[in-house]
Amino acid sequence: MSDAPHLAQFNIARIKYPLDDPRMAEFVDNVARVNGLAEAIEGFVWRLQDASGHAMNMPVYDDPRMLPNLTLWQNVEALERFVWKTVHSRFYGRRAEWFEHIETPLVLWFVPAGHRPSMAEGVERLEYLKAHGPSEYAFGWDRIPAAQLWKTARGGAPTMHPSEHAA
Numbered sequence: 001m002s003d004a005p006h007l008a009q010f011n012i013a014r015i016k017y018p019l020d021d022p023r024m025a026e027f028v029d030n031v032a033r034v035n036g037l038a039e040a041i042e043g044f045v046w047r048l049q050d051a052s053g054h055a056m057n058m059p060v061y062d063d064p065r066m067l068p069n070l071t072l073w074q075n076v077e078a079l080e081r082f083v084w085k086t087v088h089s090r091f092y093g094r095r096a097e098w099f100e101h102i103e104t105p106l107v108l109w110f111v112p113a114g115h116r117p118s119m120a121e122g123v124e125r126l127e128y129l130k131a132h133g134p135s136e137y138a139f140g141w142d143r144i145p146a147a148q149l150w151k152t153a154r155g156g157a158p159t160m161h162p163s164e165h166a167a
Contacts, residue, residue, distance in 0.1 A: 005110040010122030013099040043078020047071040
């Protein structure tokens with residue numbers, strides 16, 4: 001195991017409808033699939049989850065409609081591969097169907113190898129980013145020079161080659 005720092009990512013999404021609403025079914029029915037895909041990507045390190053196998057039941061911001069996601073990656077390339085080069089990108093492209101718009105839904109930061117950030121740490125980093133702008137402490141995709149796929153995906157999810165569709 002490398003001692004290189006890991007990239008932490010925390011994002012939030014506020015659902016438009018209750019999770020048991022038929023309009024949320026496609027999203028909910030694919031959470032385990034997408035999480036499993038993340039775990040299979042080379043460079044994945046860890047994700048926050050409860051006994052259900054995901055974090056959708058974990059309260060954040062005292063808002064029952066807010067869903068958190070906190071993951072660790074060995075490097076930005078692994079996170080980008082998951083976000084933009086797998087089936088995840090199709091769900092990301094459809095986020096407006098299921099979630100309200102949030103101005104700053106994501107924060108990234110580096111952590112020492114072996115550290116597992118808490119939900120509170122993710123919230124604190126996101127709030128710092130919103131209050132103070134990007135810094136080494138808390139930043140977005142735009143502050144990572146190596147983030148090449150993000151640059152091409154700003155206008156929407158990039159087109160995937162058929163060989164890149166993961167199960």
